[in-house]
Amino acid sequence: MLGPPSTPPLKRRARRLRRGKISRVAVDEMGEVIGFIGGQPEYDGRVWEIHPLVVRPDLQGRGIGRALVTDFEDLVRQRGGITIRLGTDDTEAMTTLSGVDLYPNVWEHVARIRNLRGHPYEFYN
The missing domain is CATH 3.40.630.30 (Gcn5-related N-acetyltransferase (GNAT))
Known part of the structure; x- marks a missing residue:
């Protein structure tokens, strides 16, 4: 429902x-x-x-x-x-993905993500 x-x-x-x-x-x-x-x-x-x-x-x-x-x-x-x-973003530099050129190895960066300052992505894990 x-x-x-x-x-x-x-x-x-x-x-x-x-x-x-x-x-x-x-x-x-x-x-x-x-x-x-x-x-x-x-x-x-x-x-x-x-x-x-x-x-x-x-x-x-x-x-x-x-x-x-x-x-x-x-x-x-x-x-x-x-x-x-x-959209996806990390405009407040809360993870190791902020300000990084993700290409061509997007999934390598995602696999090594670290939460630096309490980003809510951990809620979804």
Whole structure:
């Protein structure tokens, strides 16, 4: 099931995100959160960035992320958006990937990533 965050802690987090942004959760039949997608508008709402997209690791590959993205696309379209982008960045030098030319060995750099200052990427591991 997809929808806006519904439990009190998720509602509080969603309120912080709200101001024109999108936040949606996927829950299982027991009401447990199994995925989350958020996004924010850019360029007067014509372009949207997905940030973040998370699916519980043990449930990945089952179409949950796809359903979240499809739902996100529908909401963006309803708001007049015409493009969605998924970006990656480390603009605050919080990991060893910041300021590094990743090419041509992207996966070598990713395999050796270190968290220097509490970057949230560890949350997704």
